[in-house]
Each structure stands twice: as C-alpha cells, then as structure tokens.
Amino acid sequence: MLLYALRRLIYLVPVAFGVSLLVFALVHLAPGDPISAIVPPDAPKEVVDKLKEYYGFDKPLPVQYFRWLAVTLTGDLGTSIGTGRPVATEVASAFGNTIILAISATLLAFSLAIILGTAAAYAKSRIVDRLVTLISLVGVSVPHFWLAIVLVIIFAVELGALPPMGIGPENSTGWRLDRAHLAHMVLPTIALSVIPLGVVTRTVRSTIKETLSMEFVTALQAKGMSDGQILRHVLKNAAPTCLAVMGLQAGNLIGGSILIETVFAWPGTGFLLNSAIFRRDLPILQGTTLVLAFFFMMLNLTVDVIQTMVDPRIKRN
Amino acid sequence: MTIQTPSLELGTPLVQPIAVAAGRGYWQSVGRRLRRDPVTLICAAVLILLVLSALAAPWLGLADPYKTSMIRRLYPLGSPGHLLGTDELGRDMLARLIYGGRLSLFMGVTPVACALLIGGLLGITAGFLGGRVNMLIMRIMDVFYAFPSVLLAISLSGAMGAGAENTLLALTLVFIPPVCRVSESVTTQVRGFDFVDAARASGAATFTIVRVHVLGNVLGPILVYATSLISVAIILAAGLSFLGLGVKPPEPEWGLMLNTLRQAIYVNPVLAALPGVMIFITSICFNLMSDGLRAAMDVKA
Numbered sequence: 001m002l003l004y005a006l007r008r009l010i011y012l013v014p015v016a017f018g019v020s021l022l023v024f025a026l027v028h029l030a031p032g033d034p035i036s037a038i039v040p041p042d043a044p045k046e047v048v049d050k051l052k053e054y055y056g057f058d059k060p061l062p063v064q065y066f067r068w069l070a071v072t073l074t075g076d077l078g079t080s081i082g083t084g085r086p087v088a089t090e091v092a093s094a095f096g097n098t099i100i101l102a103i104s105a106t107l108l109a110f111s112l113a114i115i116l117g118t119a120a121a122y123a124k125s126r127i128v129d130r131l132v133t134l135i136s137l138v139g140v141s142v143p144h145f146w147l148a149i150v151l152v153i154i155f156a157v158e159l160g161a162l163p164p165m166g167i168g169p170e171n172s173t174g175w176r177l178d179r180a181h182l183a184h185m186v187l188p189t190i191a192l193s194v195i196p197l198g199v200v201t202r203t204v205r206s207t208i209k210e211t212l213s214m215e216f217v218t219a220l221q222a223k224g225m226s227d228g229q230i231l232r233h234v235l236k237n238a239a240p241t242c243l244a245v246m247g248l249q250a251g252n253l254i255g256g257s258i259l260i261e262t263v264f265a266w267p268g269t270g271f272l273l274n275s276a277i278f279r280r281d282l283p284i285l286q287g288t289t290l291v292l293a294f295f296f297m298m299l300n301l302t303v304d305v306i307q308t309m310v311d312p313r314i315k316r317n
Numbered sequence: 318m319t320i321q322t323p324s325l326e327l328g329t330p331l332v333q334p335i336a337v338a339a340g341r342g343y344w345q346s347v348g349r350r351l352r353r354d355p356v357t358l359i360c361a362a363v364l365i366l367l368v369l370s371a372l373a374a375p376w377l378g379l380a381d382p383y384k385t386s387m388i389r390r391l392y393p394l395g396s397p398g399h400l401l402g403t404d405e406l407g408r409d410m411l412a413r414l415i416y417g418g419r420l421s422l423f424m425g426v427t428p429v430a431c432a433l434l435i436g437g438l439l440g441i442t443a444g445f446l447g448g449r450v451n452m453l454i455m456r457i458m459d460v461f462y463a464f465p466s467v468l469l470a471i472s473l474s475g476a477m478g479a480g481a482e483n484t485l486l487a488l489t490l491v492f493i494p495p496v497c498r499v500s501e502s503v504t505t506q507v508r509g510f511d512f513v514d515a516a517r518a519s520g521a522a523t524f525t526i527v528r529v530h531v532l533g534n535v536l537g538p539i540l541v542y543a544t545s546l547i548s549v550a551i552i553l554a555a556g557l558s559f560l561g562l563g564v565k566p567p568e569p570e571w572g573l574m575l576n577t578l579r580q581a582i583y584v585n586p587v588l589a590a591l592p593g594v595m596i597f598i599t600s601i602c603f604n605l606m607s608d609g610l611r612a613a614m615d616v617k618a
Contacts, residue, residue, distance in 0.1 A: 146593025255465020
C-alpha cells in the first residue's frame with residue numbers, strides 16, 4: 001500500500017514539472033511584456049530596461065523559467081504588484097477562506113446526495129426516482145453563479161433574512177465560528193453545493209442500483225438477512241466508485257468556487273484570482289493557480305490511494 | 318476502468334465501443350429510437366427554436382439591441398413596447414436575450430467542436446499507435462488534468478486578457494484533454510478486438526483499418542461524450558463573460574448581461590435573473606439531448 005502511494009507520488013513529479021511550465025507560461029501568454037503591466041506607458045526606456053533587468057525579464061525564457069522554478073521551490077511565490085505583500089501570504093489567507101466554504105459545501109452536497117441517491121435506487125415508486133433524477137439534472141444544468149444571484153435576490157433582497165455578501169459583519173476578512181459568520185456562509189454554501197449535489201446523486205443512484213442487481217444481494221436476501229444489514233453491504237460495495245467521483249468533485253469545488261466567491265465577495269482564492277486578473281497582478285495570478293493546482297493534484301492522489309485501500313479488488317499497475 | 322474528467326459538472330461516462338461495425342442499419346435504428354423519445358424531441362425543438370431565432374434575429378422585427386435610452390431604464394416585464402422590460406441602459410431585453418443567443422450558443426458549441434476535432438484526433442492516434450506515442454500524448458494531457466477545469470479556463474483567459482477569441486481558445490484547451498482521454502480509451506479497446514486483427518491479417522492497409530474499423534466504432538461514443546460537454550461549455554463560457562473575461566460590452570451575451578444587471582437586483586430582481594434563465598434552459602436541453610442520444614446509440618453510461 002505504502003509502496004503504491006510512493007509510486008504514485010513519484011509519478012507526479014513529471015506532471016508537476018509540466019504544471020510548473022504551464023503556470024510559468026501564464027505570465028508570457030499575457031499581451032505585451034510583464035513589465036508593461038506595472039509601469040505607466042510613458043515611462044522612459046531606461047527605467048523599463050532597468051526593471052526588466054531587476055526582474056530578470058531580459059534573460060532568455062529557459063533561464064527565466066529555471067530561475068523562477070528555483071525560487072518557487074523554496075516557497076517564495078514572489079511579490080504582489082498590487083499590494084506589495086508576498087504572494088504566499090496573500091494566497092495562504094485566501095486559501096483558508098476557500099477551504100472553509102468548500103468543506104461546508106462538500107458536507108452539504110455529499111450527505112444530501114448519498115441520501116437522495118440511495119433513496120432513488122431503493123424507491124419502489126417511480127415518482128421518487130423521477131424526482132431525484134430531476135434534482136440531479138437541475139444540479140448539473142443550472143448555472144451556479146446565476147443560482148447564487150437568485151438566492152441573493154430571494155433571501156437577501158426580498159426576505160432580508162440573510163446577508164448578501166462578505167465573509168462576516170463589517171470588514172471582517174477572516175472566518176470565525178460565530179452566528180454572524182455562519183449566517184454569511186449559508187447562501188454561498190448552497191450555491192456552491194448544487195453541482196456536486198447533482199453529479200454525486202447521479203453516481204450514487206446508478207452505482208447502488210447496479211450493486212442491488214448483483215447476485216450477492218439475492219444470496220443475502222435468501223439467507224434471511226434484514227434490509228438494513230444488506231444496505232450496509234451494498235453501500236460498502238458502491239463506495240469505491242462513489243468515492244472517486246466525490247474526490248474529483250471536492251477538488252473541482254475548490255477550483256470552481258471562483259464564480260461563487262465573486263458573486264458573494266467571499267475573500268477566498270477565487271476572489272483573489274479575479275481581482276488579480278483585473279489589476280493585471282500577474283504574480284498573484286501565477287501563485288494562486290500554482291497553489292490550487294498543487295492542492296488539486298495532492299487531493300486526487302489521496303483519493304486514489306484511499307480508493308485502493310477501501311477496495312482491494314482495484315489492482316493498479 | 319472508469320475514466321474521470323475534471324470537467325465542471327460531469328463524471329465521465331464509462332464509454333464502451335459498440336461491438337458491431339456501425340452500418341447504415343445502426344444509424345437508422347438510432348434515428349428511430351430518437352424519434353420515439355419525447356424528451357429528446359422536445360429538447361431538440363427548443364434548441365432549434367433558440368438557434369433559429371438567434372440567427373434570424375434581425376428579421377424578427379425586434380427592437381435595436383444596442384439602442385440605449387436614459388429615460389426608459391429598467392422597465393418591468395410586460396411594459397408596452399418592451400415585452401420583457403428594458404435593461405440598466407434602457408435597451409430592450411427581449412431583443413438582447415434573443416440576440417444574446419448568437420454569442421452564447423456560439424461560445425459554448427465552438428470550443429467543444431474544436432476540442433472534438435483536436436482531442437479526438439490526438440486520442441485516436443494515441444490509442445491506435447500505443448507505445449511511446451501514447452505515452453507522450455497522454456502524459457501531456459495529465460498535466461492539464463492537474464488543474465480543476467474552471468481554474469484552468471479562468472487562469473488562461475485571465476492571462477491572455479478579455480475577449481471572445483481568448484475565451485474560445487481557453488475553453489478549447491480545457492476540453493481537449495477529456496475528449497482525448499475518452500477517445501484514447503475507446504480506441505485502445507477497439508484495437509484489441511479480433512476484427513482489427515482479422516482486417517490486418519487479410520492485408521488491409523493501416524489507413525483502411527483506422528477509417529473503417531476504428532472510426533466506425535469509436536465515433537459514436539466520442540460524439541455522445543462531446544455532446545455531454547456542450548452544456549458545461551455553455552455555462553463556463555457564460556461564467557467567463559460574467560467575470561468580465563469573455564465577450565466585451567456592449568455585445569449582448571447572457572453571461573455578460575447577468576453581470577451588468579447585477580446592480581439592478583434591488584430595483585427589478587426578476588429582470589436581473591432573466592439572462593440566467595436562458596442559460597439554464599439551454600444547458601438543461603443539451604444535457605437531456607445528450608442523455609437521449611446516449612440511450613439511442615446504446616453507449617453505456
């Protein structure tokens with residue numbers, strides 16, 4: 001098991017190398033050179049050249065890349081052009097806020113999805129099954145940023161029941177466990193959970209349905225086992241497939257919360273990324289993308305390893 | 318083995334090739350099954366209506382979607398002369414919603430079509446040739462898989478700057494890897510079938526084998542998979558415009574309209590939500606169509 005995890009980790013090295021190349025390329029995809037983003041257009045040429053030399057932009061691209069990689073590997077993600085603070089600090093504080101939102105959305109989506117999916121698979125009446133299928137269809141089809149706006153309209157504008165934006169009262173930038181902060185979390189959590197809810201419900205329903213048609217279920221029934229006990233066996237058999245999809249959805253939640261964070265002005269990585277794009281703050285753009293991609297890779301690796309642990313039938317080569 | 322995409326909404330279907338070479342009889346039976354599926358038919362009708370009205374917008378007698386009016390701002394639904402009201406600059410909403418379909422649909426369908434072409438070609442090549450070529454292509458795809466797809470789309474178009482072309486490019490890049498992965502896995506399976514060996518033994522040229530046996534069997538599953546990506550693409554494209562990264566104002570586009578109407582949620586909330594309804598309808602229709610197509614083509618989901 002440990003060996004397998006280690007092998008997967010080693011395999012990640014070339015992928016991580018490719019990721020770093022792509023993230024590095026982001027800056028050079030930008031129109032104009034990276035310096036023109038921070039100096040006024042009428043700056044004298046000597047100043048621009050000086051700055052280029054200072055940031056190392058006068059060197060050939062491969063040299064720039066390896067320099068950047070060497071610095072990045074030490075944990076130094078550069079300095080934000082907008083605020084002048086280290087990128088690592090900015091990303092770290094935003095990342096915490098994103099994770100909190102992602103965790104609450106994941107919990108909501110997955111628990112609902114497991115209940116709904118199982119209910120639909122077991123349902124004798126077609127209405128229940130149809131209803132759950134409809135919910136999952138809406139989940140995968142609804143533009144979640146639009147749903148976020150609709151939620152704000154209903155619960156904040158019309159009913160005035162919940163705060164429309166921000167992470168907490170007044171200018172709170174960090175999350176705390178109190179009533180006001182929790183109230184601010186409700187709408188973003190719901191908006192963020194619709195996609196994973198749709199996808200996971202679909203998966204749970206079809207996997208459990210498939211498991212229920214397996215012979216061992218009939219055998220257990222013939223033995224006289226109670227439905228509750230059989231359910232345990234069924235869930236255990238359906239778990240690996242569902243886990244894989246859930247892991248992927250959890251990862252996408254963190255990368256995909258950008259739109260939701262923008263609607264709710266939630267000070268997470270997505271909000272940071274969005275404001276960096278409009279300030280042309282390329283170091284922040286680069287740093288945030290790199291950290292999120294790294295996290296996503298690690299999450300995928302963890303899910304993969306857990307999956308192999310849960311289901312010994314999966315033999316990886 | 319289950320293939321997973323990093324796509325926004327979809328766990329990838331497990332695609333299995335149709336074991337019989339797809340002849341005319343097969344496509345006829347697919348057509349027959351589609352015609353008997355009321356849900357798919359209704360969705361197709363709605364989508365055709367959306368596309369046709371978007372294309373024929375200039376001849377529908379609509380108001381000018383660019384004509385602003387400082388007096389007639391944010392008229393509610395059902396106002397005389399403005400059936401769906403007016404937006405924050407006094408432009409006719411009905412006209413803008415219908416004209417908006419042009420860009421919104423185009424920006425959703427084009428990247429998937431391009432990705433289908435490029436990703437399909439790469440995947441079939443990797444799957445058919447195997448070995449080192451497969452390694453090379455698939456490892457490059459793995460790099461793209463290391464990013465959540467929304468993040469990749471936003472970072473790419475954020476770096477390249479706002480604009481419809483950049484959005485199209487970014488979205489195409491996002492959809493190539495999943496299409497490539499599905500194509501590769503289907504092709505690898507097909508390559509293992511006896512009829513490919515038989516064709517080779519009977520002296521068929523590689524090109525003939527690919528054209529007849531491989532393409533005939535893999536196109537169906539790849540196409541079904543690609544249609545399931547369209548709804549994701551529509552939402553993602555609208556999302557990018559919503560962030561200000563896609564289409565630039567004053568062009569009518571549903572995502573951008575949602576963005577600019579956000580300031581109106583306190584004045585006229587129903588109006589502010591309208592463009593999202595269009596995105597929702599389109600995406601739900603594409604999803605249902607894709608499900609119907611999958612069932613009709615008997616591709617295992």
